[in-house]
Amino acid sequence: MIRVLFVCLGNICRSPMAEATMRDRIEKAGLSDQIEVDSAGTGDYHEGKPPHAETRGILGKADISYEGMRARQVEEGDWEKFDYLIPMDRKNLRDLKAFEVAHDDIKVVKFMDYVASSESEDVPDPYFSGNFDEVYELITEGCDTLLEDIKQDHGL
Template identity: 45%
Template sequence: MKRVLFVCLGNICRSPMAEAVMRQKVAEHDLTDKIEVASAGTAGWHQGNPPHEGTIRVLKENSIPHDGLTSNQLTRQDLEHYDYIVALDRSVSEDINKLARATENKPTYILLLELIDAGTLDVPDPYYTNNFQESYDLINRGCEALIKKIEDDHGGD
C-alpha cells in the first residue's frame, strides 16, 4: 500500500480538493487496495473543520464525493507515515522541508504541478483568488499524472 498525503496551507481548499479528486481517480483506476490518500495543512487554523464551501461546490459540480473530509494539521508523524508528500505550492513545500529535517523516513516530496505542464508550480489558493474551478482543473490534471507516477515508480506493487 502506497500512502499519499496532499498538503496546503490551511487544509480547507486545495489539499482536501486534491484528496477527494485523487480518491476518485484511485477508484476509477481500480487501485483502492494499492493507494491510500489523505490531506493536511501546514497551519492548524481550521483543525477539524470541513472544506471551504467553494471546494465542496466545485467537487459537487464535478461529481466527486467529499464525505468525511476534515482539516488536519501536518505533523512530523505524517512525514514518517506517508510515502508521497505532495505540496500544492512552493511555500508549503518549504514548510514541509523544515519539518522534515528531523524525520527518520524519507518519503518522496513533490510539488503536484511538477508532474504536468501547467506554466506554474503553484496551484493558486482559491481562498484568496476565489477561483475554485481553476484550482480544480490543475489538481485534476496533476492527480492523473500522480497516479501514473506511482504506477511507474512501483509497477504492480
C-alpha cells in the same frame, strides 16, 4: 500500501480538493486496496472543519465524494506514515522541509511538477483568489499524472 499526503496552508481548499480527486481516480482505477490518500495543512487555522463551500461545490458538480473530510495539520508522524508528500506551493514545500524528519525513502514533490500544461510553480490559493475552477483544472491534470507515475514506479 502506498500512501500519499497532499499539503496546503489551511487544508480546506486545495489539498482536500486534491485528496478527493485523487481518491476518485484511484477508486476508478481499482487501486483503492493499494493506494491511500489524505491531506493536511501546514497551519492549524481550520482544524476540524470540512472543506471550503466552494471546494465542496466543485467536487459535487464532478460527482466526487468529500464525505467525512476534516481539516488537520501536518504532524510529525506523517513522515513515518506517507510515501509521498505533495505540497501545493513553494511556501508549503519550505514549511515541510523546515519540519522534515530525516527519511530518505519519502518522496516530496511540488504538485505543479505533475502539471505539464502550466508554467506556474504553485497551485494558486482559491481561498484568496476565489478561482476554484482554475484550481480544479490544475488538480485534475496533476492527479492524473501523479497516479500514472505511482503506477509506473510501483508496477501497478
